[in-house]
Amino acid sequence: MKIGLSLMSCLLLVSGVSHASQLTLDVSPVNNTLKADTKQSVWIRVGLKGNKQETNRKRAAANVAIVLDKSGSMNGDKMNQAKSAAIDAVRLLNKDDIVSVVTYDSTVNVVVPATKLSDPQSVIAKIRSIEAKGNTALFAGVSKGAAEVRKFLDRKRVNRVILLSDGLANVGPSSPGELGNLGKSLQKENISVSTLGLGLGYNEDLMLKLASSSGGNHRFIEKASELADIFRDEFNDVLSVVAQEIDIYIDVPAGIRPVRVLGNEADINGQQIVTRLAQVYSEQERYVAVQVEIPATEEASKLTLATVGVTYANMKTHKSDKLSGAAKVRFSSDGKQVKDSVNRSALADVVSLVSSENNKLATRYLDLGNLEACRQVLRDNVTYLNANATNLPADKDRLTALATQNFVQLKDLEGVVSNKDERANRSRKNQRGYQSLVDQQQRGGTKLPVKGGK
Amino acid sequence: MKIRPFILIGLIIVLPLAALTWAAIQLAENEQLLVRQHYQELMEDGLNQVNGDVEEYFESLARDMEEITCVEDLNKSRLREINRREPLVLQVFVLNPSGTLFYPNETDLLNNNEQDFLTQTRKMFDGQDLLTAVNLTLNAPGKQFSNGPSYNGNTGALLPKQLVNQRRIVAQRDILNQQNTDGDPFRPVPQIQEQQIQSPSQSADNTANRTGRSQAANQPPEPAQQTSRAPNPQQSRGRYPKLNRRSRGPSQAANRGGENPNDGNSEAFDQQVETKVPEVQQAAGTGGQQLYQSFPDVGVNSANNNTIHTIHETSGWFVWYWERGLNLIYWQRRPDGKIVGCALERSRWISDLIVSLPDQNSDKNIPTRISLLDTKGNPVYQWGAYTPKKKEEPVCDVHLAVPLASWRLQCFAPIDTMMADTGQSSWLGLFTAIGVACVALATFGVREFARDMKEASKQVSFVNQVSHELKTPLTNIRMYAELLDRDLDGIVEESATAPKRRLEVILSEGQRLSRLIGNVLTFARQQRKTLxxxxxxxxxxxxxxxxxxxxxxxxxxxxxxxxxxxxxxxxxxxxxxxxxxxxxxxxxxxxxxxxxxxxxxxxxxxxxxxxxxxxxxxxxxxxxxxxxxxxxxxxxxxxxxxxxxxxxxxxxxxxxxxxxxxxxxxxxxxxxxxxxxxxxxxxxx
The missing domain is CATH 3.30.565.10 (Histidine kinase-like ATPase, C-terminal domain)
Incomplete structure (x- = not known):
């Protein structure tokens, strides 16, 4: 933290102090009052809320690479829908934005090299000329797409690769791990990759890994007709980024053990947790949940569970801003006091993240072919979410919707005996979509009322 | 009777055609061989060019890594910060001179990435493979590299000598370019030195821009200035004599000795060693910037080996196989014997390598397919309009440059089709020409023959008609001549002898005439098949x-x-x-x-x-x-x-x-x- 802040402090020196902040930090333990004299684990929610973007004109310029799978399987309706969706999306951009289009099959083709969108018609004409055939060199496609974005890499821009694929990667590195590592590396440069999986033929693990490790969105698109909407959502996301390169340093005092972090990949370096969020969108509430283990503590004493420092790139002022906060608790032996101290909003967020973990467990069972266990986990997850929805009226809609999603996945698996079944495949893709949605607090492209959504 | 001329004409066509076809095939085969060779050379050139690009990429990568591994304070949080910020880095590690891990150390609280890294590389560190490789490099510099890249099975230390030398050249070029753009070639020496100080970080800067790293090299300039004086003559010698002359101080020039005339670099190294040693000792605590100017093959030929050990800092690539295949480690040995290593993010350098290679659009000449294959022979990346068939043999196949020596580039091309074209074109051309000539000749022959026949037939048919007309009067003439002969037989007088002799002539000539007529008529009948x-x-x-x-x-x-x-x-x-x-x-x-x-x-x-x-x-x-x-x-x-x-x-x-x-x-x-x-x-x- 020391180093991170000192790095940022140089930037702050230049930028001066106090200007319109783009983010609001809220660090809340799920319970403000904890039971005294007992060893326990507590969840802390670290939430960042994106301020409302004032007008569309003031938004940060976008630097987007559209990477389209044009392998043989995309032929026909899928390709046409993808092209028209891409064209519609390009029309959302203005002349300060940078766009590039890369296609891949067995080989990679930079159809439109990164360029300012001064002549949208020529870009659109080039998108129209794309034809589907061949294999899928997904890794190289993303690499070249990222390279196009890199040409104009700029902290003032929202730098993103949008990948649309309906197939498995079969030329070049093609495991979820390798693509995930690529995503991780790209995030270090402030490039996110959003992955749109079309149909039932793509590798959802790979697409999810690539998206989540780079801070992009991942979406499962069952029908090509949904493409246009999802592309628009994706571009709207890109155009509404209010802050990016958000580094969160969570320092946990000695004696308290950090256990795990949900909601984003994080390094737990001893007593310090470091994590980076790629961006926060306008009005989005982005959070991670940290579980810590607290030793038995005397009644009436106060304790700071964690101090949080955040640095981020303000997309309005193009300066570096920093925020800080802390999670403090009191201890009491009064059960009612403990119960009443629940921070409902924080609890609801933690519940949703835990439900995502449960969902991942379900996916693991599904992969093992243990469909009964998978269904049981999903069933429990539905129960868990519904029970919490009842207790948390403010977040009832959101949690109920999450329960419904789990229920849909469960429904798909009913009577299914093999994980090779098409319905199992669809359920699995929905699960991965769900996990991305919850962990990344994705906004668009879902029929769910998501916290902080439009 | 009629068939023969056609056989003859047929032979006139077939024989020369056959002979010429054979000749043409021979020619075509020769040509094909030549063309194949030509294409192969062409494609090999292409692959070598690509290989050059790859080499260049790794050179710039090496510069980036050098910059990363020359980190000053080796404390854990600084190193973790590097892990978190550098897109190319999977994990930085530090080895004690004894070969044990200084960071990441199992006794510390490690984060997930560090734990994963240790799990994957445990064998490498336990077996001290890296340390062995580094020591090998130090004790036998140059030897291994003279035999090309060393790649032996599972692991291999790739010696940096070549790489460093090339890097040096690049650095020189940067200086030269810089000067040219400055437009002032006769800048005073101190300024040149300043530029040379900048050059590594400048080139690193360029690289950083290219690879998109947002922070530029941020080393403090003071220690660099101290150490950079020594390599000056080295950096500017040889290729750029003008610069060389200007930048070399008079005392340094006087110092130049010819200890090893066989090795073009050695004298400079020696000199550098002599001038550098004290400075290194001086700057021992000031950090890593000096490493830009340090050369690994320092002083093997030098007279005073004792001092050299103190500056045995060097750097290079190390290759280790874990998880999905070849992984790259860049290492840098510090004066104190510590080795700062950096395991590169495999996905990332592969991605960058792919980016440095052409895409489909760049393929504008012959339709080819170039494939980059990993150690196992799986394609990592490919480009080119040509789609090879399954199991098609590549036209040429080259190994990549260090440190990716176990990877290969293969070029596929429809060489048979291309050659069939070229071979056939001359082949076919020749064939057609000969064919046409033969047919023309034959046609001419046939027509001549037909005309002769026709004329002769005409003659015959005319004679035939005439003969018919002649036959009757001739028969009468002969009949009466014979009658006259019989009449004369009756006369025994002397006066009859002469007429009788004359009559004999008439008779014999008449016979001849009727034989001729008979021949003509027979021939005509034979023609009409009515004999x-x-x-x-x-x-x-x-x-x-x-x-x-x-x-x-x-x-x-x-x-x-x-x-x-x-x-x-x-x-x-x-x-x-x-x-x-x-x-x-x-x-x-x-x-x-x-x-x-x-x-x-x-x-x-x-x-x-x-x-x-x-x-x-x-x-x-x-x-x-x-x-x-x-x-x-x-x-x-x-x-x-x-x-x-x-x-x-x-x-x-x-x-x-x-x-x-x-x-x-x-x-x-x-x-x-x-x-x-x-x-x-x-x-x-």
Missing amino acids: QLQAQQIDPGQQIKKIIDRFRPALTDQQISVEMDLAEGPLINIDPDFLEQILGNLVSNVEKYAGSGGMLSVTSRIESNQLIVDVVDAGPGIPSAKRAFVFEPFSRLSNDVSYAAGTGIGLPIARELARLHGGDVQLLDSESGCWFRATLKGTDS
């Missing part, structure tokens, strides 16, 4: 004697003596007209052409119902080259005007008639003159 055999019982000996007797006056005129040995045998069933015409033609030939021989021998015998007549003369004979053609219609031995007149259909008719009669007329071999044998088969009825 008919009318056999009757005859005594062949008598018949032959009768025929020869008719020629006797003419033969006597030519002073040709006639010997006859005729079979007196059984009657035989043959057409006397045929026999007369055949024999007449043979004997008249003797009369016409073989008068010089003065001899005619006619023998006949009957063998198994076959009449065999031999007509032998002692004339000039027939040249062997022409023997084959004597039975062809209208072929005459000479077109010489002085040569005896003839129609050119006598022998063909004789043969045709004999064949109709189940026999033949042959020209038999003889020492001199001609020997014709006519055979006629007696019919059954």
Whole structure:
């Protein structure tokens, strides 16, 4: 933290102090009052809320690479829908934005090299000329797409690769791990990759890994007709980024053990947790949940569970801003006091993240072919979410919707005996979509009322 | 009779065509070989160019890594910060001189990434592979590299000497470019030095921009200035003599010794060692910037080895296989013996490597497919418009440059199709030309032949018509001449002798004329296929004697003596007209052409119902080259005007008639003159 802040402090020196902040930090333990004299684990929610973007004109310029799978399987309706969706999306951009289009099959083709969108018609004409055939060199496609974005890499821009694929990667590195590592590396440069999986033929693990490790969105698109909407959502996301390169340093005092972090990949370096969020969108509430283990503590004493420092790139002022906060608790032996101290909003967020973990467990069972266990986990997850929805009226809609999603996945698996079944495949893709949605607090492209959504 | 010329013409076409085709195939094969070689060279050039790009990429990567691994304070949080911020870095690690891990150390609280890294690389660190490789590099610099990249099975230390040298050249070029753009080549020495100080970080800057790293090199400039003076002459020597002269201080120039004239670099190294050692010791605590100017192969040839050990800092690539294959580690040895290593993010350098390679659009020439293959032979990236078939053999195949020596570049191209084109074009061209020539020749021949035939036929048909008209008056003339002859026979007076002799001439010439007419008519009938055999019982000996007797006056005129040995045998069933015409033609030939021989021998015998007549003369004979053609219609031995007149259909008719009669007329071999044998088969009825 020391180093991170000192790095940022140089930037702050230049930028001066106090200007319109783009983010609001809220660090809340799920319970403000904890039971005294007992060893326990507590969840802390670290939430960042994106301020409302004032007008569309003031938004940060976008630097987007559209990477389209044009392998043989995309032929026909899928390709046409993808092209028209891409064209519609390009029309959302203005002349300060940078766009590039890369296609891949067995080989990679930079159809439109990164360029300012001064002549949208020529870009659109080039998108129209794309034809589907061949294999899928997904890794190289993303690499070249990222390279196009890199040409104009700029902290003032929202730098993103949008990948649309309906197939498995079969030329070049093609495991979820390798693509995930690529995503991780790209995030270090402030490039996110959003992955749109079309149909039932793509590798959802790979697409999810690539998206989540780079801070992009991942979406499962069952029908090509949904493409246009999802592309628009994706571009709207890109155009509404209010802050990016958000580094969160969570320092946990000695004696308290950090256990795990949900909601984003994080390094737990001893007593310090470091994590980076790629961006926060306008009005989005982005959070991670940290579980810590607290030793038995005397009644009436106060304790700071964690101090949080955040640095981020303000997309309005193009300066570096920093925020800080802390999670403090009191201890009491009064059960009612403990119960009443629940921070409902924080609890609801933690519940949703835990439900995502449960969902991942379900996916693991599904992969093992243990469909009964998978269904049981999903069933429990539905129960868990519904029970919490009842207790948390403010977040009832959101949690109920999450329960419904789990229920849909469960429904798909009913009577299914093999994980090779098409319905199992669809359920699995929905699960991965769900996990991305919850962990990344994705906004668009879902029929769910998501916290902080439009 | 008619088929022959066509066979001949066919041969005229086929034989040369075959010969030329063979020649053409040979030529085409040669050409194909040449073209294949040419293409292969072309493609190999292409691959080497790509390889050059890869090399360049790794050079810039090495510069980036050098910058990362020269981190000043080796504390954990600083190193973790590098892990978190550098896109190229999977994990930075620090080895103690003993080979144990200083960071990440298992006894510390490690985060997930560090734990994963240790799990994956435990074998490497436990086995001290890296340390061994580094020590090997230090103790035997240059040796391994002279044999090219060392890649041995599972792991391999790739020595950085070459790389560093190349890097140095690049750095020099940067300086030169910088100066050129400055437009002031005669800048004073201190400023040049300053630029040289900047050059590594500048090139690193460029790299950073290219790879998009947002922070530029942020090393403090002071220690750099201190250490950079020493390598000055080294950096600017050789390739850029002007710069060299300017930048070398007078004392340094004086110091230059020729200790090792075989090694072009060694003197500079020595010099550098001498000048550098104290500075390194001076700057020992100031950090890593000096490493830009340090050279690994320092001082092996140097006189004072003792000092050299103190500056055994060096850097290079190390290759280790874990997880999905080849992983790169860049290491840098510090003066204190610590090794700062950096495991590169495999996905990232592969991605960057791919980015540095062309995409589909760059393929504008011949349709090829270039594949980058990993150690296992799986394609990592490929480009080019050509889609090779399954299991197609590459046209050429080269190993990548260090440190990716176990990876390969393969080039596929439809070389057979391309060559079939080139080979065939000349092949086909030649073939067609020859074909056309032959066909033209043949057509010309056929047309000439056809015209001759046509003309001859016309002649014959005219003669035929005329002959018909002549036949009746000739018959009358001959009849009355014979009547007159009989009348004269009755007169025994002296006065009758002369008229009688004259009458004989009339009769013999009349016979000749009617034979000619008979030939023409027979030929015409033969053409119309209306020749008919009318056999009757005859005594062949008598018949032959009768025929020869008719020629006797003419033969006597030519002073040709006639010997006859005729079979007196059984009657035989043959057409006397045929026999007369055949024999007449043979004997008249003797009369016409073989008068010089003065001899005619006619023998006949009957063998198994076959009449065999031999007509032998002692004339000039027939040249062997022409023997084959004597039975062809209208072929005459000479077109010489002085040569005896003839129609050119006598022998063909004789043969045709004999064949109709189940026999033949042959020209038999003889020492001199001609020997014709006519055979006629007696019919059954």
